[in-house]
Amino acid sequence: xxxxxxxxxxxxxxxxxxxxxxxxxxxxxxxxxxxxxxxxxxxxxxxxxxxxxxxxxxxxxxxxxxxxxxxxxxxxxxxxxxxxxxxxxxxxxxxxxxxxxxxxxxxxxxxxxxxxxxxxxxxxxxxxxxxxxxxxxxxxxxxxxxxxxxxxxxxxxxxxxxxxxxxxxxxxxxxxxxxxxxxxxxxxxxxxxxxxxxxxxxxxxxxxxxxxxxxxxxxxxxxxxxxxxxxxxxxxxxxxxxxxxxxxxxx
Amino acid sequence: xxxxxxxxxxxxxxxxxxxxxxxxxxxxxxxxxxxxxxxxxxxxxxxxxxxxxxxxxxxxxxxxxxxxxxxxxxxxxxxxxxxxxxxxxxxxxxxxxxxxxxxxxxxxxxxxxxxxxxxxxxxxxxxxxxxxxxxxxxxxxxxxxxxxxxxxxxxxxxxxxxxxxxxxxxxxxxxxxxxxxxxxxxxxxxxxxxxxxxxxxxxxxxxxxxxxxxxxxxxxxxxxxxxxxxxxxxxxxxxxxxxxxxxxxxxxxxxxxxxxxxxxxxxxxxxxxxxxxxxxxxxxxxxxxxxxxxxxxxxxxxxxxxxxxxxxxxxxxxxxxxxxxxxxxxxxxxxxxxxxxxxxxxxxxxxxxxxxxxxxxxxxxxxxxxxxxxxxxxxxxxxxxxxxxxxxxxxxxxxxxxxxxxxxxxxxxxxxxxxxxxxxx
Numbered sequence: 208x209x210x211x212x213x214x215x216x217x218x219x220x221x222x223x224x225x226x227x228x229x230x231x232x233x234x235x236x237x238x239x240x241x242x243x244x245x246x247x248x249x250x251x252x253x254x255x256x257x258x259x260x261x262x263x264x265x266x267x268x269x270x271x272x273x274x275x276x277x278x279x280x281x282x283x284x285x286x287x288x289x290x291x292x293x294x295x296x297x298x299x300x301x302x303x304x305x306x307x308x309x310x311x312x313x314x315x316x317x318x319x320x321x322x323x324x325x326x327x328x329x330x331x332x333x334x335x336x337x338x339x340x341x342x343x344x345x346x347x348x349x350x351x352x353x354x355x356x357x358x359x360x361x362x363x364x365x366x367x368x369x370x371x372x373x374x375x376x377x378x379x380x381x382x383x384x385x386x387x388x389x390x391x392x393x394x395x396x397x398x399x400x401x402x403x404x405x406x407x408x409x410x411x412x413x414x415x416x417x418x419x420x421x422x423x424x425x426x427x428x429x430x431x432x433x434x435x436x437x438x439x440x441x442x443x444x445x446x447x448x449x450x451x452x453x454x455x456x457x458x
Numbered sequence: 459x460x461x462x463x464x465x466x467x468x469x470x471x472x473x474x475x476x477x478x479x480x481x482x483x484x485x486x487x488x489x490x491x492x493x494x495x496x497x498x499x500x501x502x503x504x505x506x507x508x509x510x511x512x513x514x515x516x517x518x519x520x521x522x523x524x525x526x527x528x529x530x531x532x533x534x535x536x537x538x539x540x541x542x543x544x545x546x547x548x549x550x551x552x553x554x555x556x557x558x559x560x561x562x563x564x565x566x567x568x569x570x571x572x573x574x575x576x577x578x579x580x581x582x583x584x585x586x587x588x589x590x591x592x593x594x595x596x597x598x599x600x601x602x603x604x605x606x607x608x609x610x611x612x613x614x615x616x617x618x619x620x621x622x623x624x625x626x627x628x629x630x631x632x633x634x635x636x637x638x639x640x641x642x643x644x645x646x647x648x649x650x651x652x653x654x655x656x657x658x659x660x661x662x663x664x665x666x667x668x669x670x671x672x673x674x675x676x677x678x679x680x681x682x683x684x685x686x687x688x689x690x691x692x693x694x695x696x697x698x699x700x701x702x703x704x705x706x707x708x709x710x711x712x713x714x715x716x717x718x719x720x721x722x723x724x725x726x727x728x729x730x731x732x733x734x735x736x737x738x739x740x741x742x743x744x745x746x747x748x749x750x751x752x753x754x755x756x757x758x759x760x761x762x763x764x765x766x767x768x769x770x771x772x773x774x775x776x777x778x779x780x781x782x783x784x785x786x787x788x789x790x791x792x793x794x795x796x797x798x799x800x801x802x803x804x805x806x807x808x809x810x811x812x813x814x815x816x817x818x819x820x821x822x823x824x825x826x827x828x829x830x831x832x833x834x835x836x837x838x839x840x841x842x843x844x845x846x847x848x849x850x851x852x853x854x855x856x857x858x859x860x861x862x863x864x865x866x867x868x869x870x871x872x873x874x875x876x877x878x879x880x881x882x883x
Binding site: 257258259260280281282284285286290291293296297298299300301302306307310311312314315318350367371 | 828829830831833834835836837838839840841842844845848849851852853855856
């Protein structure tokens with residue numbers, strides 16, 4: 208599904224190198240987690256994959272189902288099936304949540320040569336998916352993320368994921384700022400989307416999210432590289448021992 | 459002294475050979491007398507600091523190519539309305555509906571002598587009052603010389619809007635229109651204005667709202683590029699009156715819209731709003747003066763401009779709260795979205811308050827498109843041009859929200875969508 212090879216990235220406006228040769232392969236239907244200390248490059252990796260400005264790829268490649276991801280505009284990546292759940296979902300005053308979702312869905316469908324979804328069908332689709340995430344009608348009517356609590360914003364990200372039905376979902380610290388109940392709700396939302404054709408990359412600081420979204424593979428990232436890869440046990444090891452042991456092993 | 463002389467000279471050149479129409483002679487003579495004292499404005503006048511009046515001062519209109527807007531359905535086309543058509547500033551009876559609407563008396567300024575008509579004691583009165591504390595010479599010029607316009611007296615609730623439609627057929631037409639509207643106690647009407655009036659256009663609209671009267675005004679200026687336009691809207695509100703005016707401006711080399719709102723009666727409400735979009739040779743000036751002179755009144759000014767390729771936006775907005783106008787609630791916001799580094803927004807918000815128990819706020823901002831929001835939309839699959847249009851419309855939405863009628867608001871919104879699609883580069 209997603210294949211990242213020797214990815215090197217620096218910040219566009221300075222010489223600071225952030226990613227120093229990331230290698231990662233995620234198969235269809237797999238859930239991978241990336242853990243790592245602050246500043247290890249986890250969020251940068253997610254932004255570079257989604258196509259945010261301000262980063263320069265100096266070496267390496269990233270492909271989604273064989274297509275060169277790095278050559279595509281952000282909207283083309285989305286239509287190709289990539290989805291990034293933001294760590295800090297953006298507030299957009301003046302744009303209604305429903306308008307936003309419908310515009311996004313139909314833009315993706317149009318790009319893929321599929322017919323647009325009618326207003327009536329769309330309403331039904333969203334209501335059904337929103338209900339499962341306990342998102343009420345009022346939240347759908349309000350401008351995108353404006354006045355939403357931290358938990359509401361994250362649930363709204365998962366709602367977008369559910370409506371857009373991407374192939375490759377990247378969750379950037381979706382657990383940050385959530386209380387236990389909100390985290391469970393988000394995790395349930397994610398789990399309900401798991402299937403053989405959809406893959407996940409879950410970026411997190413803490414093991415606790417992984418109690419709810421069980422990963423197949425866990426990677427540890429530090430100083431812009433994957434320094435260790437293992438099974439779910441690796442996350443537990445980090446939780447009890449911290450990153451220090453792993454970091455010293457790596458150097 | 460030299461400057462004063464030059465103002466008089468400009469006036470003399472501007473009006474040389476022109477004779478005021480015969481009707482409403484006293485009001486016109488008075489306007490001319492006032493004008494003789496002030497002359498025409500100059501660039502060094504504080505009130506014209508951000509907008510050069512030179513082209514408006516010139517004796518003849520500069521040529522403006524006749525604009526073909528047939529790629530768009532006419533605005534307000536779906537609204538049931540009474541249509542009054544002016545071609546290059548001359549009323550066209552054959553293209554207009556009969557001047558017949560229940561509860562509304564409509565006459566032509568061109569046919570009004572004054573003495574036996576309600577407008578005889580009305581014409582120019584609010585314009586004259588609006589010359590203090592700031593001179594507005596183009597409004598005086600209009601009162602002195604305008605031959606055409608409508609005189610509307612509303613005694614009931616108008617069943618449909620009165621729609622003034624301007625058509626531009628000559629590339630050198632120098633148009634002046636003067637409209638007078640009096641809305642009697644408890645009466646209500648909506649006035650629509652649309653179309654391209656001429657190469658140069660000077661418009662005055664005087665509106666008097668008696669107790670409990672309601673007036674809605676929605677104006678669409680555009681889309682011709684070469685026009686030079688100066689408009690004045692004078693309104694006076696009695697107790698419990700409601701006044702709402704919205705202006706859409708698309709394109710235009712020079713547009714100066716002045717609104718002078720005088721709130722005289724308690725518990726009255728006045729909203730003025732505008733959305734302006736310009737690309738390239740575009741200078742757009744909103745100059746607003748709201749005076750609160752009564753208890754518990756509310757006023758709002760909401761102005762938004764989208765500017766690109768060197769377009770210039772100006773906002774001069776003032777709220778004056780006179781002593782005794784307690785419990786005033788005044789709000790003013792002016793914002794510009796600069797789509798590139800070449801465009802400019804010049805804003806002068808002012809509050810002058812002589813009462814101690816009032817709530818007044820003002821804000822003015824200019825900025826670029828929010829890149830984070832743009833990326834967020836694109837990351838969900840929305841193409842960059844569509845994402846930009848969504849964000850621009852979202853920016854303008856607060857001003858469009860000032861329009862009460864949803865069908866009209868939606869029409870305005872779709873015009874802006876069309877403009878954005880045409881200027882998407």
